[in-house]
Amino acid sequence: MEWKNKADVVIVGGGILGVATAYYLAKLGRKDIVVLEKGTVCSGSTGRCGAGIRAQWGTEMNCRLGLAALDIFEQLDDELGLPTGLNQGGYLLVAYSEKEFENLKKGMKLQNDLGVKTRVVSLAEARGICPALDASDAVGFTYHARDGHADPFLTTFAYLEVAKRLGVSYFRRTEVTGVTVKGGKAVGVDTTKGHIDADLVINCAGAYAQVIAKMAGVDLPNWGERHEIMITEPVEPGVCPPMLMSFSGNYYIQQRPHGSIICGVSPKGHPQDFELRTTWQFITHMSTVLNKLLPVTKGIRIVRHWSGLYDMTPDGSPIIGETDVKNFYHSTGYSGHGFMLGPIAGKILAQHLTGSKPDIDFSMLDYRRFARGELIVEPNIT
Ligand SMILES: Cc1cc2nc3c(=O)[nH]c(=O)nc-3n(C[C@H](O)[C@H](O)[C@H](O)COP(=O)(O)OP(=O)(O)OC[C@H]3O[C@@H](n4cnc5c(N)ncnc54)[C@H](O)[C@@H]3O)c2cc1C
Structure with missing residues (x-):
């Protein structure tokens, strides 16, 4: 694929979050989306996970996300026209x-x-x-x-394949080495293949999200x-x-x-x-x-x-939303349940970024909740 020096949206990370977010953005009409992955698709946590999908959670937010995730997974093979290996044994x-x-x-x-x-x-x-x-x-x-599990490779490859058909560009073995900020706004990224100007940068780097955030001077509490x-x-x-x-x-x-x-x-x-x-x-x-x-x-x-x-956070709940640096978003910190939440998280963030009302209001997942002491502690994790 030919390298681009300019994009509307740059997404960092080719795991389920990055790829599903790219797919929903493209489906909802955003053009010129680029996904950058330092390894290959699924080489991060997504390709290493247990791939369980459940709605049996202990916080209202995760129950809502889990249920909506099941709704998506149950019709995803039809929507994408490719198998995801969903198996609903509960x-x-x-x-x-x-x-x-x-x-x-x-x-x-x-x-x-x-x-x-x-x-x-x-x-x-x-x-x-x-x-x-x-x-x-x-x-x-x-x-x-209705709970169960799916195949993380099939699911992520299916999202990527259909995202590409919708015009999304995907560059593997391309590491993001810097996030360019001008006047308090993210305006592009540096990579091992060159610089890309971008109107919007989305950090979907999984366990490395805090490293990407730091490149723009944003501190995330993830590990x-x-x-x-x-x-x-x-x-x-x-x-x-x-x-x-x-x-x-x-x-x-x-x-x-x-x-x-x-x-x-x-x-x-x-x-x-x-x-x-x-x-x-x-x-x-x-x-x-x-x-x-x-x-x-x-x-x-x-x-x-x-x-x-x-990709842990202090309260075991994800971080979704913009940071103090404008046009710099995160979708990360899924604390061991990002495979199942990837599709719904990608969808609601894409809805927000294309001007429609998200299926689930995710404003409480803002990263500033840690500074405010408003943690959303999820008890149903090991
Ligand atoms: C053993 C195990 C079991 C799990 N079981 C489950 C489960 O049963 N159910 C469930 O829902 N979740 C499970 N998870 C969690 C799940 O795997 C993650 O939450 C999910 O895959 C996160 O997706 P992601 O796209 O955010 O991260 P990733 O899949 O890690 O993708 C992030 C990508 O960003 C790339 N990247 C990082 N830095 C850069 C950079 N500088 N430039 C370019 N690219 C970069 C990485 O190479 C990586 O591919 C499990 C995880 C593990 C490890």
Whole structure:
């Protein structure tokens, strides 16, 4: 693709956020959009994630975003004309203490009030939903049947392909090295391929968003947090249709359609860590957790093990909106749930930037909330 020195919109980052935002902007009529990616599409967190999609959240904002995300995913294959690998086996949340179960039920009440049909299920019903499950030590379960997971590569490639058909330019292996600010406005970016003048710059750099922000003198409180994850060889398909998740148990487990299991845990204490290394301690711990919950996995082999970065914020909620530097927007800080929220976040930001009313008012996700002390603390994360 021929290099451009001028664009209407420059988007930094070729993950789900950057690509979905580009697609919705183009669909809503913005012209001359350029996506810049220092690696390749999906080489950041998006291509490394567990790809779960849920509306079982603990804050009103995330419930609304999660539900709207499900609405989008359910018709996305038709809209884009390409597959996203959506698999709606639900999310089965597992509580290991009365206190945790009460918290899940409190979240369920909020979800139900907002139209998310989460319900409590018994151990027997949980076993019906997930035939391989051994969770006799669990105190309770909640389940939302519309939740599930999709394929992050298929989804992001589909958005990119259709965005390109709508005229979006995508440059891979092109690192943004500076954001040019004149008179308090972002007016372009420097890259390893040259400078681009732009009327609008959108920071979708995931765990590196605070680095891009700093280039324009904006301080974001975000950080990268390394998470390990693995995939096993297949077991019989259909033994674990839902995403199994526990906040106190600290795990998420899903089965791919061909039978492999993808699973991960979170590091304790949310440490800042940008290194994409892997450890044998993770494999040992994860295998023990997996074998206990799904005894059918005993003795199977691990096929691959990798790590990726959560793009964390202090309250576990995203940052969407303009900064003190005009025409410089962020859509970042998804704190481990950016794959599922990417489509709806891209859509509402694009609606805002094309002069229409966003489906969800996201003004409270402004980054200034941290300075004001108005945190939107999401309890339903590991
Ligand atoms: C192990 C793991 C499991 C997860 N599980 C889930 C899950 O089940 N469900 C869910 O919703 N989310 C999950 N997530 C979180 C999810 O992956 C992220 O929130 C989401 O992918 C963020 O998308 P993004 O586009 O903002 O970031 P990314 O996909 O990281 O994209 C940002 C891109 O910006 C590029 N970039 C950075 N700096 C520059 C620069 N200077 N110039 C040009 N490009 C640059 C990077 O190369 C990168 O490709 C998980 C994450 C991990 C690591």
